[in-house]
Amino acid sequence: MQELLRAFQHKVDQSVREVGVSSHCPFCSMQCAIELRVDPTLMKITGVQPIKEFPVSAGKACPKGIVAHEHSRHWERLTLPLIRKNGQLTIAAWEEALSEIVHRFQSIQTKYGCDAVSVFGGGSLTNEKAYLLGKFARIALRTRNIDYNGRYCMSSAATAMNKTFGIDRGMTIPLHDIPLAKMILIVGANVADCQPTMLPYFRQAQKNGGKIVVVDPRYTNTAKIADLHLAVRPGTDSALMNGILHVMIQENRIDHGFIEERTSGFERVKETVRSYSPERVADITGIPAEQIVQIARWYGEAETAIVYTARGIEQQAKGVQNVVSCLNLVLASGKIGKPGCGYGAITGQGNGQGGREHGQKSDQLPGYRSIENPEHRMYLASVWGVDEQEIPGKGKSAYELFQAMADGEIKGMFILASNPLTSSPDSRFVKKALAGLDTLVVVDLFLTETAKMADIVLPGSAWTEDEGTMTNLEGRVILRRASQNPPGQARLDWQILCELARRLGKKKHFAYETAEDIFEELRLASQGGRADYSGISYEKIERQKGVFWPCISDEDPGTERMFTERFAHPDGKAVFHAVEYQDSKEQPDSDFPFFLTTGRLMLHYLTGVQTRRTVSLNAKAPEPFVEMHPITANQKGVQDGDWVELRTRQGKARFRVKLTPHIRPDTLFVPIHWEYDQSANLLTSAELDPESKMPEFKICAVSFAKISSEPEDNGENHLTEGEKEHEQTKIGAGR
Ligand code: SF4
Known part of the structure; x- marks a missing residue:
């Protein structure tokens, strides 16, 4: 660990024996710069200090940033692989877990074709991991069906x-x-x-x-x-x-x-x-x-x-x-x-920008190239050292993957650091679709609602452990250095992908020693594309405190302001498109008389997997609620703190009422950060935008009724016997 940290040229304060590691908060697209204080002896992060010199955040961080590292050593952190045996997730050796994944995916593909195995990524992955996941899907698994939760975010x-x-x-x-x-x-x-x-x-x-x-x-x-x-x-x-x-x-x-x-x-x-x-x-x-x-x-x-x-x-x-x-x-x-x-x-997610540029979208190759453009395919084939015909075509978008599962077309899924059962709309449907898979593999930090359904779970890496670049909401590429090793037997996500690719017979295409090696290939892969990173290096990022793309050469400082002289269409012009207003599909009616909308709270991030395991954040925002106007509540005799059941055409869920005059009387609001029966997405609509395939998270029709008391615990959140065994056996999670 000492050597690793020295190699990164971090400042060592001998008097307190701590190392300062320059990093960025992962919990939103601002990517505020923070220094993590690390005790190398205990391999523990002891404190966080916002960095004044970073121009975006200039020494500021919100309450999430100051404690953003805490979940990485939470007692529930996965540190050993798990395989489902006799219906229960049971501890397994890496060798067994990796062999089982390869065996199962190859069996599915032999029987049903390559596209029967799908891949699902996330907008919080580093650029290196997003790039590698796209390459893993197309070159190692040879499937066209890869998409990610950014489809639900920025599409x-x-x-x-x-x-x-x-x-x-x-x-x-x-x-x-x-x-x-x-x-x-x-x-x-x-x-x-x-x-x-x-x-x-x-x-x-x-x-x-x-x-x-x-x-x-x-x-x-x-x-x-x-x-x-x-x-x-x-x-x-x-x-x-x-x-x-x-x-x-x-x-x-x-x-x-x-x-x-x-x-x-x-x-x-x-x-x-x-x-x-x-x-x-x-x-x-x-x-x-x-x-x-x-x-x-x-x-x-x-x-x-x-x-x-x-x-x-x-x-x-x-x-x-x-x-x-x-x-x-x-x-x-x-x-x-x-x-x-x-x-x-x-952008919402930490790497919502970079995550959509380098190939984990179903229709896209690195550098924002189109997977349907013959020239773009030829270029990527030359970078990857494969025949153009070996690169699959356009696959299904995120929610369409679950529809294809329900139709029996997709039989396997590999999920990296994402919780789509909770983050997808109409989650009851998604749960049924996942339950019908032959094989579900999840790489994550915790047993999320999705991971609990998996056949094989691999313990992956936290943001504090993975080196790599992120692209913030401005289009500025920044660098996060690693500050600790994964606990127990957990492994770096990119190394898991490379090892699986090796076992799938594609070792020579995944021969990276470091995350920077992956970035160097990404630079080349993006060269000449719309999102051109070819002039960006780790050294330049640190020297310039971030580099805006496009950045097309070593001499190019990057592009802060776009479209100063021309737009990116071939004729250099921007294009107006006429928009005729249409009502949303679900309008309030006598059965469902209100609009339901959903969104984020300041103290949580995405499905809350990390922030609900951060003590100070969870203490201040421990449970979901439904926000409604007092006029609306009065109609049903509901008061602040009462429990109500919300019903939509998709499902039902129960929440405590929070009265506020700060919402339209025809609208209810539920935050998105909770799983299981507290998930807002039990209620939301899966109507998709015809062009972007974005689901209609923000609008559906809803009714509500007062219920007498707090819902009973249905036990879904409890550990099974096999999971308890994992808790008792895991190594070095720093409980
Ligand atoms: S969550 Fe807060 S600290 Fe973290 S990047 Fe966003 S604004 Fe900055």
């Missing part, structure tokens, strides 16, 4: 940006441009809770005279800082954007020169928004007509302006259309490609 914004700009980098400008903006429109994003250290940038913009408008059905902590909050009716965002653009055109607050020189398709959009008068839009959205006019004037008049979106409008079955309607606004104003002007899709 609508990514599709919209690719259509409009010809490239998908979440933010077109760096965060330090925010204080330059005189108008900021935030649509369906709650940065105060999801990216807390981003909030000071907005406050600085206000101090500089900028206005902030927040569009959200809830009066969130972000809405509280806004100059104007629009509590929009769920699912009507594109009508609102069309209405704003209607007024801007009517009042001639658009940039004719920019539209003429740098875009195409405006006339059709102009024709479409003609019918979106403020009065009509007010009827659809519930936003007063005068406020729609006000926003159009603020946005149109402002010398500089930025539009931000996030999951609120993206996690809908019309998520792409919603984002496109925002981008139409940006293009018509001409406020993009210059300081203080642009668009940003605020």
